[in-house]
Amino acid sequence: MLGIKLVAVCDLNEVKLEEFKQAHPEVEVFTDYDEFLQFQMDAVVVANYFHQHVPFAIKALRAGKHVMSETQACKTLQEGVELCREVEKSGLIYMFAENYPYFATNQEMRRLYQQGVVGEVRYAEGEYVHPMPPRESMRIAPGLDHWRNNMPPTYYCTHAVAPLMYITDTRPVSVNALAIAATDDQLRTRVKTSDPGAVILCRMDNGAVFRILTGGFAGYRNYYRVHGFEGRLDNVSNESVRVVRNAWEIGPEEHEEIVFKARFPRHEELAQRAGHGGGDFWTSYHFAEAIRSGQQPYLDVYRAVAMSVVGILAWKSALQDGAAFDLPDFRDEEQRKLHEDDDWSPWPEDRRPGQPWPSVRGQLVPSDAAVAEAEKIWKETGYLGL
Numbered sequence: 071m072l073g074i075k076l077v078a079v080c081d082l083n084e085v086k087l088e089e090f091k092q093a094h095p096e097v098e099v100f101t102d103y104d105e106f107l108q109f110q111m112d113a114v115v116v117a118n119y120f121h122q123h124v125p126f127a128i129k130a131l132r133a134g135k136h137v138m139s140e141t142q143a144c145k146t147l148q149e150g151v152e153l154c155r156e157v158e159k160s161g162l163i164y165m166f167a168e169n170y171p172y173f174a175t176n177q178e179m180r181r182l183y184q185q186g187v188v189g190e191v192r193y194a195e196g197e198y199v200h201p202m203p204p205r206e207s208m209r210i211a212p213g214l215d216h217w218r219n220n221m222p223p224t225y226y227c228t229h230a231v232a233p234l235m236y237i238t239d240t241r242p243v244s245v246n247a248l249a250i251a252a253t254d255d256q257l258r259t260r261v262k263t264s265d266p267g268a269v270i271l272c273r274m275d276n277g278a279v280f281r282i283l284t285g286g287f288a289g290y291r292n293y294y295r296v297h298g299f300e301g302r303l304d305n306v307s308n309e310s311v312r313v314v315r316n317a318w319e320i321g322p323e324e325h326e327e328i329v330f331k332a333r334f335p336r337h338e339e340l341a342q343r344a345g346h347g348g349g350d351f352w353t354s355y356h357f358a359e360a361i362r363s364g365q366q367p368y369l370d371v372y373r374a375v376a377m378s379v380v381g382i383l384a385w386k387s388a389l390q391d392g393a394a395f396d397l398p399d400f401r402d403e404e405q406r407k408l409h410e411d412d413d414w415s416p417w418p419e420d421r422r423p424g425q426p427w428p429s430v431r432g433q434l435v436p437s438d439a440a441v442a443e444a445e446k447i448w449k450e451t452g453y454l455g456l
Contacts, residue, residue, distance in 0.1 A: 072358045080106035107133040113361060114138075115167070120217045120225075121145040121417055127164070128156045136163040138357045141228045143374035145420075147382065147398070147412040150375035154400045157371040165357045165367045166374030169349025170198075170229045171236035174341075175305040176294060178332040180237045182303060187313055189298030190276065191238040196230035197283040197293040199267075204259055205447060207286075211261075212448040214441070215418050219261055222416055222428040223249050223268040223285060224384035228377045230282045231272065233294050236368070237303075240274040241376055244396050247271065247384035249430045250285065261436040261444045264428035270384045282380075305332075308347065375400045385416065389426050 080100040081087050087099045100106035107114070107129060113136035116126045123139045130137050143166055144150040157164040170176065182188070211218035224247055235241065247270040256266065267285020274280060295304040301315040311330045320326065334341045334348060337355065344351035353369075360367040376397065383395040398405040416426045427433045436444075 072354055073362070074354060074358050077111050078106060078109045103129065107135065112136060113163075113357070116140060117167075120221065124149040124153050127153060131156050131160040131162055131164070134160075134162070136357075136361050138165045138167050138353065139374070140167045141378070142225060142381065143371070143378040145382075145417060146415050147379060147409040150379055150400055151406045151410045154371050154375060154406065163357070163360045163364075163366060164371040164374070165353070165360060166228075166369040166371075166377070167353045167357075168228050168232045168369055168374070168377065169346045169353050170292070171233045171369070172349040172352035173233070173292075173305075173308070173347040174332040174334050175308065175311050175347075176233040176237060177335060178311045178330060179233075179294065179296065179303050179305065181335070182311065182313060182330070183237050183296060183298075184239075187301060188296060188303050188315075189300035191240065191274075191278045191296050191298050193278060193297040194234045194238065194280045195283075195293065195295045196234045196280065197291055198226070198229040199283065199285055199287050199289060199291040201286045201288055201290060204443075208261060208444040208447045209451050212451075214261060214263075214436075217417070220263055220416075220418050220428055222381070222385040222388075223265045224270055224388060225381040227270060227282055227284050227381040227384065229292070230284055231270075231280065231380055232369075232373075232377050234280050234296070235373065235377065237294070237296060238274075238278070240276050240278060241373070241399075242272040242280070242380050242397050243275050243399075244273040244394055245270060245380055245383045245387055246392050246394050247387040248392050249385075249388040251430050252434055257434055257440065258437045259440055261440050263434045263436070265430060268384065268388060270380065272380060282384075372401050382414075385426070385428075386414070388430055 076097055078098040078100065079090060080103055082101060084101060091099050098109060103126065114130040116123050116137060116139040118126055120142055124144050127137045127139050144153055247268055249265045250267040252265045267287055270282040272280040272282065293305065295302065301313055304312055306312045306329060309332055311332050313328045315326060317326045341348035341351040356367045379397055383397060387393050387395055398409055400406060416428055
């Protein structure tokens with residue numbers, strides 16, 4: 071249906087590659103990325119570690135391959151500038167594999183918003199709250215330096231901000247944020263060195279304000295709400311969208327509240343079989359359509375970098391107790407020039423004297439018991455992580 075065929079895979083985990091090869095003997099496997107890029111194929115999906123996508127995406131573009139990149143698009147503003155320039159230079163397709171905008175409810179909210187049901191957005195909320203059992207969390211984050219154990223709490227914000235941008239077709243222009251500080255109790259049971267969550271405020275290009283909540287708090291929740299002057303949209307479940315309007319502003323035959331069953335616009339059966347609420351189908355679908363048409367997708371490099379930079383600047387803001395930071399327009403080369411040397415990064419391998427840790431309290435040190443338990447789990451699973 072999509073016209074996509076998997077022809078090659080590259081990974082450092084030779085054990086997993088061998089298992090994959092046994093199951094899919096028709097697919098070539100590589101451990102060397104440069105050799106992988108020499109294989110005859112049209113496109114590459116970059117799905118390595120969260121904060122290491124840009125060098126691999128740029129190499130693929132220079133090798134003449136279209137690129138779909140997982141989140142986060144870039145780890146610094148400098149990388150964001152480099153990526154935008156490289157996509158422009160290549161003339162190839164770049165797509166951000168952010169799948170949450172393509173939940174059925176978010177696609178339904180976009181349809182209703184574009185019909186003008188609630189008017190222009192003035193305020194919106196996006197929440198991505200994803201708790202995990204400690205054992206499972208440590209299993210997929212092997213090593214104290216693994217990215218999952220060192221990620222600032224604002225960085226995994228695209229699951230919350232991307233759907234709102236998609237629904238309303240707005241862009242962030244400034245950011246404020248506050249981190250929710252880790253407690254001593256948390257350090258006794260986990261090996262993460264970062265705070266558990268954050269609240270981000272984004273000023274959008276139409277003057278609206280978006281509130282973004284990210285974290286691993288109790289009670290899994292994906293929630294999106296859009297307020298316009300003429301009504302409110304929100305997802306009341308994984309299958310339903312609600313429209314609420316003021317009673318005094320509607321006609322006698324109209325309802326103050328209407329609940330819509332969310333349906334995919336097409337390809338319902340294929341989408342329902344995919345992961346992440348159907349989003350995994352739609353990212354692949356739109357990537358393939360973009361390659362065939364030669365037109366950049368909605369989640370192009372500029373939106374990808376903007377969404378990712380929200381998390382970077384939000385962490386800068388949190389470290390300054392909520393100070394405001396302007397977000398550059400990465401479509402504008404003059405603005406890009408102002409940030410082409412901005413390599414500010416809190417990741418362990420980039421940290422310099424005086425640079426920030428992923429907690430507003432400074433360097434967090436997990437308890438000996440938590441480290442011992444984590445190392446036991448890593449040894450038991452032999453898993454290299456995601």
